[in-house]
Amino acid sequence: MKISEIGGEFSLIDRVTRGKTAGKQVIKGIGDDCAVLEYTGDTYQLITTDMMVEGDHFMLDWYSPFQIGMKLMEVNVSDIVSMGGTPAHAFISMCLPDTVTVEFMDDFYKGLYSSAETHGVHLLGGDTTHGRNYVFNLTLLGRVPKELLRLRSGAENGDLICVTGSLGGSTAGLKLLQRGITGYTADHLEPKSRTAVEAAKIALFAHAMIDVSDGLASEVTHICNESDCGACMDYNTIPLSAHTRETAQLLGEDPHEFALYGGEDFELVFTLQEGDLPGLKKKFSDFTVVGRILERESGVYLLKDGQKLPLKSGYNHFK
Amino acid sequence: MKISEIGGEFSLIDRVTRGKTAGKQVIKGIGDDCAVLEYTGDTYQLITTDMMVEGDHFMLDWYSPFQIGMKLMEVNVSDIVSMGGTPAHAFISMCLPDTVTVEFMDDFYKGLYSSAETHGVHLLGGDTTHGRNYVFNLTLLGRVPKELLRLRSGAENGDLICVTGSLGGSTAGLKLLQRGITGYTADHLEPKSRTAVEAAKIALFAHAMIDVSDGLASEVTHICNESDCGACMDYNTIPLSAHTRETAQLLGEDPHEFALYGGEDFELVFTLQEGDLPGLKKKFSDFTVVGRILERESGVYLLKDGQKLPLKSGYNHFK
Numbered sequence: 001m002k003i004s005e006i007g008g009e010f011s012l013i014d015r016v017t018r019g020k021t022a023g024k025q026v027i028k029g030i031g032d033d034c035a036v037l038e039y040t041g042d043t044y045q046l047i048t049t050d051m052m053v054e055g056d057h058f059m060l061d062w063y064s065p066f067q068i069g070m071k072l073m074e075v076n077v078s079d080i081v082s083m084g085g086t087p088a089h090a091f092i093s094m095c096l097p098d099t100v101t102v103e104f105m106d107d108f109y110k111g112l113y114s115s116a117e118t119h120g121v122h123l124l125g126g127d128t129t130h131g132r133n134y135v136f137n138l139t140l141l142g143r144v145p146k147e148l149l150r151l152r153s154g155a156e157n158g159d160l161i162c163v164t165g166s167l168g169g170s171t172a173g174l175k176l177l178q179r180g181i182t183g184y185t186a187d188h189l190e191p192k193s194r195t196a197v198e199a200a201k202i203a204l205f206a207h208a209m210i211d212v213s214d215g216l217a218s219e220v221t222h223i224c225n226e227s228d229c230g231a232c233m234d235y236n237t238i239p240l241s242a243h244t245r246e247t248a249q250l251l252g253e254d255p256h257e258f259a260l261y262g263g264e265d266f267e268l269v270f271t272l273q274e275g276d277l278p279g280l281k282k283k284f285s286d287f288t289v290v291g292r293i294l295e296r297e298s299g300v301y302l303l304k305d306g307q308k309l310p311l312k313s314g315y316n317h318f319k
Numbered sequence: 320m321k322i323s324e325i326g327g328e329f330s331l332i333d334r335v336t337r338g339k340t341a342g343k344q345v346i347k348g349i350g351d352d353c354a355v356l357e358y359t360g361d362t363y364q365l366i367t368t369d370m371m372v373e374g375d376h377f378m379l380d381w382y383s384p385f386q387i388g389m390k391l392m393e394v395n396v397s398d399i400v401s402m403g404g405t406p407a408h409a410f411i412s413m414c415l416p417d418t419v420t421v422e423f424m425d426d427f428y429k430g431l432y433s434s435a436e437t438h439g440v441h442l443l444g445g446d447t448t449h450g451r452n453y454v455f456n457l458t459l460l461g462r463v464p465k466e467l468l469r470l471r472s473g474a475e476n477g478d479l480i481c482v483t484g485s486l487g488g489s490t491a492g493l494k495l496l497q498r499g500i501t502g503y504t505a506d507h508l509e510p511k512s513r514t515a516v517e518a519a520k521i522a523l524f525a526h527a528m529i530d531v532s533d534g535l536a537s538e539v540t541h542i543c544n545e546s547d548c549g550a551c552m553d554y555n556t557i558p559l560s561a562h563t564r565e566t567a568q569l570l571g572e573d574p575h576e577f578a579l580y581g582g583e584d585f586e587l588v589f590t591l592q593e594g595d596l597p598g599l600k601k602k603f604s605d606f607t608v609v610g611r612i613l614e615r616e617s618g619v620y621l622l623k624d625g626q627k628l629p630l631k632s633g634y635n636h637f638k
Contacts, residue, residue, distance in 0.1 A: 001420055001421040001422065002419075002420060002421070003415075003419060003420075003421055003424070005421070006421055012421070012424055012447065015421075015425075016424065016425070016428040017442070020432070020441075020442065023407070023408070023441040025407070025408075026408070026441065026443060029441070029442075029443040029444060030442070030443060030444050030445075034444070035408070035410065035443035035444045037408065037443075037460075040359075047408070047410060047443070047444070047458075047460070048410075048444070049410045049411075049412050049444065049445055049446050049456075049458055050412070050446050051412040051413075051414060051446045051448045051454075051456065052448075053414045053448050053449065053450035053454075054450070055450060055451060056414075056448060056449050056450050057448065088342070088344070089342070089344075089345070089354070089356065089366070091354070091366060091367075091368045091458060092368075093368050093369070093370040093412075093456045094370075095370060095372045095375075095454050096322075100321075100322060101320055101321065101322075102320040102321070102322055102324070102325055102331070102334075103320060105322070105331055105335065106334075106335070109335040113339070122339075122342040122345065122348070123336070123339065123348075123349070124345060124348040124349060124354035124356075124366070125348060125349050125353070125354045125366070125367070125368065126349075126368055127368050127369050127370045127456075128331065129370045129371075129372050129375060129376065130372065130375050131372035131373070131374060131375050131452070131454065132374060132451060132452055133450070133451055135370075135372075135414050135450065135454045137368075137370065137412045137446075137456040139366075139368055139410060139458040141356075141366070
């Protein structure tokens with residue numbers, strides 16, 4: 001039976017982990033951006049792991065080794081900060097083909113360390129192996145003060161749904177690269193995680209938080225599933241950069257679709273009580289209100305030109 | 320420039336990590352079986368990561384998915400226990416090809432969980448991706464009481480060098496599989512890590528400890544490099560199982576070579592003061608004395624039929 005027949009990778013994870021216990025010390029296991037473990041008296045430890053595969057996550061024609069290294073670190077940092085945490089220690093595993101050169105690896109490590117230094121991450125170990133094509137895996141450990149931990153499950157009925165920065169830029173860049181059209185591709189090749197300092201400011205006010213890995217639609221659906229609630233998203237308020245709008249116009253596509261279903265923007269989606277909006281704005285203002293949390297019965301939908309459209313899910317490797 | 324031209328994977332790691340700091344909290348970074356971090360007042364946290372690649376670490380013709388899952392867990396557990404620690408929490412990343420079936424993944428997870436349950440490990444998360452062939456990466460977290468932490472660097476002049484169980488079985492099995500000869504292959508397909516309980520008994524007395532990933536010669540060389548000492552290994556005392564001797568005889572090869580240069584036996588190599596031998600034997604006796612730690616000036620050599628032979632290094636993915 002193919003994995004697509006049982007519903008893809010998320011169903012596979014549900015299937016194999018059913019009935020397994022997580023052990024004491026574990027505050028949150030499978031099902032959030034990071035696992036959360038008891039750590040010191042007033043902090044939790046956060047752990048995340050992300051794999052990047054040649055041909056699936058990156059093409060060597062498009063990415064410099066520097067960009068691959070940088071992106072590998074940024075996507076993992078984004079998982080840590082999306083829980084309100086600060087990244088600290090990284091472990092890298094690499095599967096390298098016979099054709100790998102010292103120059104490639106030097107450039108890759110420069111990118112990895114460039115991002116590590118930005119976010120205060122120390123690389124502490126790893127594993128170097130050999131195979132048919134490049135596969136990189138990074139495991140990142142971080143920590144979060146207990147009172148700042150934000151899960152997908154914290155959203156409350158009536159909360160505003162907000163997103164930092166702008167969305168869809170990664171998909172816009174990817175589409176240009178796929179079609180061989182010159183244009184603005186940096187959002188795809190060099191995505192940047194929000195910093196721990198920014199995320200901690202948001203976490204002070206947020207109820208639930210997640211980063212945009214698989215698209216806004218997918219992330220809001222995760223929040224609703226874990227928080228047992230519904231949501232209404234406002235199509236017209238989805239923040240899009242000028243670059244993203246220009247690329248979409250050039251390609252004759254809708255940039256909102258890039259934001260909703262594209263992914264890899266690594267912005268933060270969070271919910272907060274409406275009354276906390278002014279408080280957050282004083283500390284951090286680079287965000288947009290894009291919807292509202294509703295009761296579960298209301299479902300999860302997108303409001304466009306007065307019409308209620310169901311939210312499709314985001315990217316799935318096995319669908 | 321090819322990585323082999325600078326001396327392989329270990330030289331690559333030296334090259335890129337030179338001049339990088341490890342940060343506070345870090346007791347030991349790159350260069351041991353695990354990284355060691357400050358944890359609670361009287362324990363350290365241990366972190367290791369190991370990658371297994373189709374075609375390099377396992378052939379689908381030889382391994383069942385169950386065996387791949389089990390081996391992935393055992394090799395990581397072995398890294399934790401070789402520092403005196405107890406494994407606790409695991410994170411798995413998988414790159415799966417289009418052809419993967421639900422049955423394959425069910426069997427793989429059965430193997431992974433079977434070993435996890437043996438060693439008290441809880442799987443807390445991971446990443447599922449897609450690529451041309453199977454790549455599995457496991458990151459394993461554990462802990463160790465501070466007084467039981469054993470590094471490669473702890474060996475002292477005059478120490479005995481010991482090894483648990485018997486060696487060479489994995490290589491013997493691999494050679495049978497490579498040549499399509501029926502025989503005893505379980506040591507290669509289903510290697511078992513020593514348990515945390517066994518390792519803790521040894522750690523009570525040991526000065527330095529490491530597991531056999533790349534062959535006895537390589538592990539003793541690591542201990543000598545990190546402890547700034549030399550060593551004399553006694554060829555005739557290297558423990559070999561009856562299966563390993565039989566296979567070597569069948570193939571017309573020397574089973575001692577399997578033990579010294581083959582690897583993947585996941586037994587423990589440790590050094591201790593001669594006076595502590597009776598004390599350890601009362602608690603744990605499945606080990607053999609195979610050599611002695613000497614001053615650095617003596618070098619690292621193998622004593623065979625009265626002759627001093629230099630120890631070659633073990634397996635290197637890029638040599």
